[in-house]
Amino acid sequence: MKGIVVYDTSYGNTKKVAETIAETLKESGIEVDLFDVKDVKKLSAKDYDFLVLGSPTKFGTMSFTIRFFLGKVKSEEWMNKPFVAFDTENPENIEKARAENKEWSAAEKISEKLRDKKMNQLLPVLKALVLGWKGPLKEGEVDRTKDYAKELAIKLKEKKG
Numbered sequence: 001m002k003g004i005v006v007y008d009t010s011y012g013n014t015k016k017v018a019e020t021i022a023e024t025l026k027e028s029g030i031e032v033d034l035f036d037v038k039d040v041k042k043l044s045a046k047d048y049d050f051l052v053l054g055s056p057t058k059f060g061t062m063s064f065t066i067r068f069f070l071g072k073v074k075s076e077e078w079m080n081k082p083f084v085a086f087d088t089e090n091p092e093n094i095e096k097a098r099a100e101n102k103e104w105s106a107a108e109k110i111s112e113k114l115r116d117k118k119m120n121q122l123l124p125v126l127k128a129l130v131l132g133w134k135g136p137l138k139e140g141e142v143d144r145t146k147d148y149a150k151e152l153a154i155k156l157k158e159k160k161g
């Protein structure tokens, strides 16, 4: 089994989360390629069994670059393949979403798009908290990311049977 982890980042926080997911999956015996979205020249579903996609939250949604990348994820190729999405966002963003009963998370919006492409969401999104716009990640978020990736590894292995 081999997957691709793709992320966008301006200040390195989303990259750190992506690296943590990729490392943890590898430790669980799952092969992954890790890419900054800017380095993905061609995306072929033939090469991968699953997709992990992450974005910083910008103005309550995914970055422009990730939105563009989603255009390369063709439903006819990726249909039924597993995915999870993650984002980085500020703690205030979670409070705002709760208060307004609205979704302001990049990961939720990515997930919606991938479900529309008939992909199979394996876990609820991971919202990794960053302090301010530049970070750092809030204390404990790297460990929470590792736990998330371990759970993902279990789900992927279940899928494979």
Ligand SMILES: Cc1cc2nc3c(=O)[nH]c(=O)nc-3n(C[C@H](O)[C@H](O)[C@H](O)COP(=O)(O)O)c2cc1C
Pocket: 008, 009, 010, 011, 012, 013, 014, 015, 056, 057, 058, 059, 060, 061, 088, 089, 090, 091, 092, 093, 130, 132, 133, 134, 135
């Ligand atoms: C233009 C801009 C808009 C942003 N909008 C939001 C937002 O709506 N909600 C939020 O929680 N964080 C927002 N942020 C903070 C980003 O979530 C934060 O910069 C990002 O998670 C850091 O990840 P990175 O280091 O991978 O770039 C914004 C940041 C920028 C630069």
